[in-house]
Amino acid sequence: MRIYQVKDYKEMSRKAANIISAQVIMKPDAVLGLATGSTPIGTYRQLTEWYQKGDLDFSEVRSVNLDEYKGLSADNDQSYAYFMGANLFDHVNIKPENTHIPNGLNEDIEGECKRYDAVISALGGVDLQLLGIGNNGHIGFNEPGEAFQTGTHCVKLTENTIAANARFFASMDDVPKFAYTMGVGNIMQARAILLVASGEAKAEAVYNSFFGPVTPRVPASILQFHQNVYLVADEAALSLCRANHCI
Ligand code: GLP
Numbered sequence: 001m002r003i004y005q006v007k008d009y010k011e012m013s014r015k016a017a018n019i020i021s022a023q024v025i026m027k028p029d030a031v032l033g034l035a036t037g038s039t040p041i042g043t044y045r046q047l048t049e050w051y052q053k054g055d056l057d058f059s060e061v062r063s064v065n066l067d068e069y070k071g072l073s074a075d076n077d078q079s080y081a082y083f084m085g086a087n088l089f090d091h092v093n094i095k096p097e098n099t100h101i102p103n104g105l106n107e108d109i110e111g112e113c114k115r116y117d118a119v120i121s122a123l124g125g126v127d128l129q130l131l132g133i134g135n136n137g138h139i140g141f142n143e144p145g146e147a148f149q150t151g152t153h154c155v156k157l158t159e160n161t162i163a164a165n166a167r168f169f170a171s172m173d174d175v176p177k178f179a180y181t182m183g184v185g186n187i188m189q190a191r192a193i194l195l196v197a198s199g200e201a202k203a204e205a206v207y208n209s210f211f212g213p214v215t216p217r218v219p220a221s222i223l224q225f226h227q228n229v230y231l232v233a234d235e236a237a238l239s240l241c242r243a244n245h246c247i
Contacts, residue, residue, distance in 0.1 A: 001210065001229040003247055008234050009198045013042030015232045016130070016196045020047060021056055023128045023192070029060040033129030033187070034088070035140075036065070036080045039196050040132060044088040051092045058094040062123050066131070066140035067181035068102040070154060078168055079104060102152065102180035109154045112180060116152040120186060129190035133197050136160045137205045137218035141181035144217045150185030154178055184222050192228040195220070197237040206233055207240035 006012050020043065023030050034040075050056045065080060074081035081101045089099055100119050106112035120126065131139050136158065142149060143158045156178055157165075166172045187193070197206050209220035210231065216222075223229050241247045 001224070001226075001231060003210075003238075004230065004232045005238050005247065006232065006234050008236075009042055012039075012196055012198050012232050012234050013046050016040070016043040016194060017046035017050065019194050019230055019232070020128065020130065021050060024056060024058065024061055027127060028057065029062065030127040031062045031064065031123045031125065033126040033131075033182075033190055034063050034065045034084065035130045035132050036067070036083045037132040039198055040130060041087055043130070043196060048088065048091040056092075058092045060098075061094050062098045063094065063100065064120055064123065064126060064182075065099075065101040066129075066187075067179055068104040069176040070104050070178040070180055071176050072104045074101075074104075078174075104176075104180065106180075113152040113154065116180065116182070117186070120152075120182070126186075126190035128192045128194060129187055131187070131193060131195040131220075133195060133202060133205050133209065133220050134161055135164060135201050135205050137209050137220045139184070139187060139195075139220045139223075141179040142184050142187075142219040144219060146216060148185070148216045148219070148222055149183040151183045152180060152186060153183055154180050184219060188222060188226055192230070193223060193226055194230045194232065195223065197231070197233040199234070200236045200239065202233075202237040203240040206231075206237050207244065207246070211241060211244065211246045 068080045072079035162175045169175045208218045214221045
């Protein structure tokens with residue numbers, strides 16, 4: 001694992017965008033695994049800026065998103081499909097047909113999970129997977145549990161995650177209770193992984209994930225077994241790692 005310790009959110013965004021750009025420049029038809037949440041927004045903004053300057057070209061890039069709320073359509077402004085349009089896809093020259101997100105409206109859970117796993121396989125797997133981290137250590141929507149899930153599956157969100165995501169909705173009751181997500185197995189198959197974290201609220205999750213025991217109770221801890229992980233985190237997110245002399 002390579003840890004980039006940066007000053008703040010702005011530097012985290014720039015460094016993460018640097019790594020994604022390097023991937024796209026070296027392999028113009030790269031398959032990017034993309035993430036939502038507030039953490040990658042600055043990264044997407046930086047990528048957009050470099051695209052607008054002519055330094056980046058997404059015309060051959062393919063993408064697969066980690067997850068989507070079950071029950072939300074792509075035009076619902078809280079869906080992850082909508083988020084990706086608003087924060088990246090609508091501002092760069094990625095082809096809509098090259099972008100993939102689980103279909104939150106598919107009621108056939110088994111069918112949707114199989115379909116999405118097949119999409120990832122047909123693309124030849126993910127070259128670089130971008131990840132945020134939940135404050136309970138979740139990645140995508142792989143919540144803490146008894147076992148690591150391998151493929152795409154439908155999850156019941158934990159109270160912690162519903163509460164953390166409630167800020168984007170009118171009320172807690174409006175937050176969907178289920179989501180489709182790539183499994184930990186899908187994530188681990190990515191050829192490289194870039195995890196971004198910012199702020200004190202993530203310090204415990206970052207410390208437990210990268211320096212604690214590998215356990216499904218902290219889903220991101222599995223990343224310790226991946227050969228090619230880049231952690232880009234600011235000083236606040238790395239504060240516990242520093243306090244415990246891990247870095
Ligand atoms: C959601 C997403 C995750 C994301 C997490 C943290 O639960 N499914 O992919 O990492 O939120 O979000 P934030 O970056 O807003 O803290």
